[in-house]
Amino acid sequence: MATVLGPAGHGKAETRVVRVTRDGATHHLKDLNVSIALAGDLEQTYLTGDNTGVLPTDTMKNTVYAFAKEHGIPSAEAFALRLARHFVTSQPSVRRASVRVEEYAWERITADSRSAARGGAGHSFVRQGRQVRVCRVTDDGQRYQVLSGLSGLTVLNSTDSEFRGYPRDRYTTLAEASDRVLATEVNALWRYGWTGEGDGPEPAWDAVHARATQDLLEAFAETYSHSLQQTLYRMGAQVIENNPSVDEVRLSLPNKHHFLVDLEPFGLKNDNEVYFAADRPYGLIEGTVLREGAEAGIPEE
Numbered sequence: 001m002a003t004v005l006g007p008a009g010h011g012k013a014e015t016r017v018v019r020v021t022r023d024g025a026t027h028h029l030k031d032l033n034v035s036i037a038l039a040g041d042l043e044q045t046y047l048t049g050d051n052t053g054v055l056p057t058d059t060m061k062n063t064v065y066a067f068a069k070e071h072g073i074p075s076a077e078a079f080a081l082r083l084a085r086h087f088v089t090s091q092p093s094v095r096r097a098s099v100r101v102e103e104y105a106w107e108r109i110t111a112d113s114r115s116a117a118r119g120g121a122g123h124s125f126v127r128q129g130r131q132v133r134v135c136r137v138t139d140d141g142q143r144y145q146v147l148s149g150l151s152g153l154t155v156l157n158s159t160d161s162e163f164r165g166y167p168r169d170r171y172t173t174l175a176e177a178s179d180r181v182l183a184t185e186v187n188a189l190w191r192y193g194w195t196g197e198g199d200g201p202e203p204a205w206d207a208v209h210a211r212a213t214q215d216l217l218e219a220f221a222e223t224y225s226h227s228l229q230q231t232l233y234r235m236g237a238q239v240i241e242n243n244p245s246v247d248e249v250r251l252s253l254p255n256k257h258h259f260l261v262d263l264e265p266f267g268l269k270n271d272n273e274v275y276f277a278a279d280r281p282y283g284l285i286e287g288t289v290l291r292e293g294a295e296a297g298i299p300e301e
């Protein structure tokens, strides 16, 4: 039976690079997990075993380390852009490079009197929660697509959330809630309008990331929620309203259900105080919010 090769590519996944930049006794840390995927005129390696166009994935890993040394890591996005453009411009067989970055944030351990006296404050760090900063850059040699975002940011409102008015069928047992706990783990990706030098200066990646993160948190906290769907829309909309460089936001929000525990068997009344935090199954609410006139470009996955 005849066969043909469909879409294919190769890359190095999850190169972990930690870059220390020393400014006297004060050190700065960047901690990334970098995944690279290349595609292009590479059919022959699959069909005939001809490796002429195949940049080894080992070389991709080395390039990550060498670029961290030579160029530093100004931001996840700037690092990803430089890597992506390097592969499409230096390898004739490569038509498209995709670079995904996860960044783990480290906070400085601030000087209490003891460590300050020992002078250790400049080089001691504590990892921040489970929150991960993410970015995905694709480069087809002409234009970039830059997606930034975060995952694992867990938030909870202990009031100002209800869920009522939904249809009931013979399988519905859920009680309407007029005051419930609303909790989710925010997984967000946003797309920049900037696609390359022709669009003017690069967005200020770090500043926009900080602003957008704050917008997600504020909108979550300040929205009186009738559903997680409504909260999702407000979160995405606030990022777009406050960040002119962002055209699209995609959110994936697991509903981390908190069910009231029945305390009646113990002769106790549960006044919305004691909850069972279920880890599964969970509702999964996902959606994209667009600047008016923009086209959706973030993959749904």
Ligand SMILES: O=c1[nH]c(=O)c2[nH]c(=O)[nH]c2[nH]1
Binding pocket: 163, 174, 226, 227, 228, 229, 255, 283
């Ligand atoms: O905010 C919610 N949206 C839903 O679609 C849903 N479905 C459900 O059982 N609980 C909830 N909560």
